[in-house]
Amino acid sequence: MVTSAPPSSSHPHPDTAHEVLLEFPDNRLLIDLCGEYDRNIADIEQKLGVQILRRGNLLSVMGEEASREQAAAVLTALYDRLETGRSVESADVDRELRMGPSDQTDPGGQLEMFSGGKVEIKTRKKLVEPRTDAQKAYVQALYEHELAFGIGPAGTGKTYLAVAVGVSMFITGQVDKIILCRPAVEAGERLGFLPGTQEEKVDPYMQPLYDALNDFLPGKQLAKLKEEKTIEIAPLAFMRGRTLSNAFVVLDEAQNATTMQMKMFLTRLGEGSRMVITGDRSQVDLPRGVPSGLADAERLLSSIPKISFNYFTARDVVRHPLVAAIIEAYDADVPAI
Template sequence: MAIGALTPAQDPTTHHEVLIEFPDNRLLIDLCGQFDRNLADIENRTGVQIVRRGNQLAVMGEPGAQKQAVEVLEALYDRLESGREIASEDIDREIRMGGGEPGPAPSSGEQLEMFKGGKVEIKTRRKLVEPRTDAQKAYVLSLYENELAFGIGPAGTGKTYLAVAVGVSMFIGGHVDRIILSRPAVEAGEKLGYLPGDMKEKVDPYMQPLYDALNDFLPGKQLAKLIEEKRIEIAPLAFMRGRTLSNAFVVLDEAQNATAMQMKMFLTRLGEGSRMVITGDRSQVDLPRGMPSGLADAERLLKGISGIGFNYFTARDVVRHPLVAAIIEAYDADRPGA
């Protein structure tokens, strides 16, 4: 272990203070963060108090919270020792997932490349993406394990972001030849026909979240070239009719706004060598009143079929602003029958 061993008087399960010694003072500075903001974040999230004493950190608090904070600090210091930086999302991930069991290793060599020491890592051109909750981790592994996978849950849980990251990783690794991203161009209160411009200009605002995700993972010039060459396609769901999508990584986003017939049409586009991901939020259906959602229909019909993975998220998996989780929980509690 990179961090000095705890002395008997520092056992976090029985004592009120734990002293952790760090051998590299420069890395300790990075661990603490500018104006100790990383320590403050860990304090706020775990309920402990952390005091720096030379090249040691003293952790004070309840034994359970103490143990969690120590594990988070150790994991973050190990990250720095491996030459990587610490961002706020890294602290969030370690607090959410720190101390958990690694779980079973994936079976194929392709998956083993992104499974290291119980951690899942997705390599893209611009960044290394790591799941921040156990549900996200299970979802990513499901994307590699299954040819067809569903990600169902509220906004802000990373369903689309992680799916696009896996698609980019598989594309640059040569496992697929194309990436195809789609979503229904369903009006959520606004009328599509009144928007200015040609059809592409009308539907592009609906596709913007997909462009945003791609821009996070690929350099701008490379992305523009791949789109121009049709090796990456972003199109409304209606444009998928009549196509067979072979050797492609295909994502249908906002699938709750697909009708049952559209969903069947899309699912039957799956071709040889392809993988398909369906993401959606059952609480945000924008279809006309009385029209059933194709996502709920597919969930009902396809559950239990081998090779199809269903992955579910809750408000606890929201990785946006903390208020988003509180808002989702408040609306869920207000639903009839909740």
């Protein structure tokens, strides 16, 4: 339980009137809340412009009223998380700072998992939680729509969250298989002919999808599911002629699909399936003059109510903070006409 107290008159800080005291009964959980070398506290101080001091089992938060109230809310939410037996990592601190207090209403009125504000995607290895409001809306769209688009810059979790939802639906029996694919287009480099079998030739292009799956499924189980073809990772070209029923299907790097490839892929959707298309309009690697199938799909399908389009910006980047700054710098550098 966390309680707030009035400012301490004995504290020598000159801004004593601008102080919130939070009491944390369990000192062991308080240590976890502060993080190794008080890393979590330092993150909150830096991002909110407050000062946080520890006094026994109390944390004193000082600063401007809005900032200290937000810091107090973040600390309280993280401590509540620890009380439920979960850990607090830097990603959890980042999520609370970005998203703020949970809205206790169901934004869509349809899914029980959204009724408490918090959204958790359960996989075999970890719980995955959206870290921005845009990510939360995206996850909700993946559950509510049979066909969903996630469009935005690198590092915003478009593919990662889609694969997490796919794994969650698979282990709960909502779909029978997972199919992940992407166009085998080189990113500005000519790699030439690669040695090995067909699978060995395309694996380098598919590695980001393998990385995501390895985060959610134990290695032996993943290998078994791949061997049984219950999980497939393949180039986009391999989808031609198939009808994908009772499957969770993800097309990654969709900006590198041509218009005809995109149409081919979208028409593979079968009964009981979910389809997710992710892409970044700023990273098209198609030959000059070849239009992106993602742009055409966005133009042609955005008016269809049963298809969702979710957009991300640099504010939703959840990789290293420098990634967001790099994206913003490139976006700002618009060539003069």
